[in-house]
Amino acid sequence: MDATHLFELVIAMFLAIIALHYLARRLGLPPSVALLAGGATLAFVPGLPAITVDPELVLVIFLPPLLLDGAWSIAVGRLRRHMVGIASLAIGAVFFTTVMIAVVAHLLMPALPWAACAALGAIVSPPDAVSARAVLERVKLPRRLQILLEGESLLNDASGLVLFRFAVAAAATGTFSATSAIGNFFLLAIGGALVGAVVGTVWVKFVRRLGDEYLIIAATTLLAWISYLLGEFLHVSGVIATVTTGLVATWHQHTVLSAATRMRGTSFWEVFVFLMEASVFILIGLSLRDVVERGGGFGQLAETMALPALAILLALVVTRFAWIFGSELVIRVCNGLGLAKTAPIGGGGVVVLGWAGVRGVVTLALALSLPQDFPDRDFILVMAFAVIVGTVLVQGTTLGRVISWAGLTEPESEKARMTMSEAEAAMAQVQFASVRDLAYDRDGKLIHPQLLERYQRRATAIIDYAARTEDYKPVLHAHFDVVLEAVAVGRKELIRLHRAGEIDDETLQELERDLDLEELSAISAKA
Structure with a gap:
């Protein structure tokens, strides 16, 4: 495939993203489900060339900006306050899940080496930042659960990546040291945090001197890849480096960015991240073709892989619930003994956290990056895809109903x-x-x-x-409805004057900008 055809496919993918998002909105489906199904359908269109995804390239292109976006929008104060709970999910749950999935995989296929079982566990263990965002955007959660899920999705990729690399190395060498793995994980994490802190601090000082809003937006867009690539170059965690950079930047952006930079940058970044997130789900669907063909077709895969895939998926859900329920039990016991004063999340919170473990791009990239001669590579690939599709289609579509059923309320301590x-x-x-x-x-x-x-x-x-907020709400809504109507009438007259040749383009643009700001202000105040 030449470069022109590749570019045409990229444009076609963006058009498909727009169409599928529109279809998902009309049908009331989560966009991630429509995009995944759409990508899988496109993969089998006759005449369409097979799409080969380079896993390392997928991670480098998509993961850094999406991690930075998550860190940029996260509530830093609540993140710091709930860091113990987040670490429990991002580190403890990933390690526990990796071990339990390895055991289940070995029971399903006794001939599968333990290192390969551990690799499968590491591949499917971390819930995905992209998938979590796609799900959380459509639901309303109490602040504590929201920050636990957001923080987990930002940090758990580092845990999964480290475990995966150790499992692959163990398969190649035949040796594995748990002590060495844990020690290296903390070294990678600390090193990544230091790199991220340095990059973030340099960004703050650099932005203060740039002065031009377009240069600032461009520099901030590159920030994610700079921190990630620098972390990987220095052999520390690029994920932790990117997240730390984002946290430093978001803490200082209120003082170093002007209002115009913030408005224009936010508009650009939201569209950019929308296309990146949607492209990930399309690529996951497109990658399904190669797996199906290697497995002998849908019929052969369903006959030989359906039961193991279902077992892995159920084990994944049960393991996550077991960890979260066990953590809740430990909190209650410690509170009862007077050793801690952490408020438990309650039964409803346990159910929601347990059901929110959707997998996505990291699982895909890790599975595809397995060496070609890795033991039972095709089996691991099919299990990884089954987990992605199963969690997105089942958990992603039902999480909203689970949250409604749980009847969650905001604790007074979180308000x-x-x-x-x-x-x-x-x-x-x-x-x-x-x-x-x-x-x-x-x-x-x-x-x-x-x-x-x-x-x-x-x-x-x-x-x-x-x-007297409640007394004034109806009056204020009516007030801003009048403002919005006045803006609409003013805009109509402005366009009439321009079409009639009474005013030039520069006058139109300047006055239209004033009307846009007035309209946005009224919409925000009304909301």
Whole structure:
């Protein structure tokens, strides 16, 4: 396949993404399910060339920006507060799952070497950041469960990658040391965190000197690959390096980025990440063709692999529930003995966390990266694909109903001390105080009476609204509906003037930008 045909396929893939997302929205399906099914269907279209996915390239292209995006949008304060629980899922659960899946695989195929069993366990053990985001975007969770799942999906890839590499090395050499594996894992993690902290700090200092919003957005886009590739080059965890860089950047972005940079950067980044996430699921579906052909067709695969795949999938779910339930039990025992004061997540939280382990791009890339002469490589590939498809189709489509059934509520300890209205009132008071000080000249003469009156009126209204939010909501909704209608009428007149030749393109663009900002402000305030 030449470069032109490859580019045509990429454009066709993006068109398919748009169509499948639209179809998923119309049918009420999770987009990940539609994209996975669509990719699998496209893979078997007659005349379409087979798509060969380079696993290392998939990891390098897709994983860093998606990890950075997850770190950028995560609540750093809650991440720090719940780091023990996140580490339990991202490290403990991955190690435990790897061991249990290795045991189940060995029972299913006694001839399969233990190193190959461990490799399968490491491949399917980490829930995926991309898949988790695709699922969590459609559901509403209490803050604690949300941060546990987000934090787990950011950090567990490092655990899975380290275990996988040790398993592959053990298969090649015939030796394995658990002590060495654990020690190396912590060295890789600490090294990755140091690299990420350095890259993030350099970014903060660099952005402060750039000054140009387009250069800042471009530099921030490259940040993910810089930290990941530098971490891998220094033989530490590129995953941890990227996540740490993202956490440093998100902590400082409120002070180093201008409003214009933040608005334009957010718009660009959301579209970019949308295409990246969707492309991953399409590629997973397209990769299915090679696995099916190597396995002798759907019929042969169903006959020989269906029961083992179902057993692995059930073992994966049961193992995750066992770890989370066991952790909850340990928390309750420690609280009862007075050794800790961590609030348990409750039965509903255990069910939701246990059911949220969707697999995706990392599982795909690790499975495809197995050496060609690896023991029972095809069996491991089929099991990995079965886990991806099973978790996305079953858990991804039903998680919303499981959350509704669990009847989860937000604990008081997780609620913010101030509501949004109270925070807005505090901000308005400070703004009014600043304007009041600057509204007079050195001789005490009022030089900005209208500005002072405007900010005083605004502060009074916001404080009053914070005290009687429910009373004002209907009035405010009606108020901003009128604002939006006025914006629409103004936009229509602006376009009429432009079409009639009364104003030039520059005037249209400047006034349209003002209307856009007014519309976005009204929509945000109404929401």
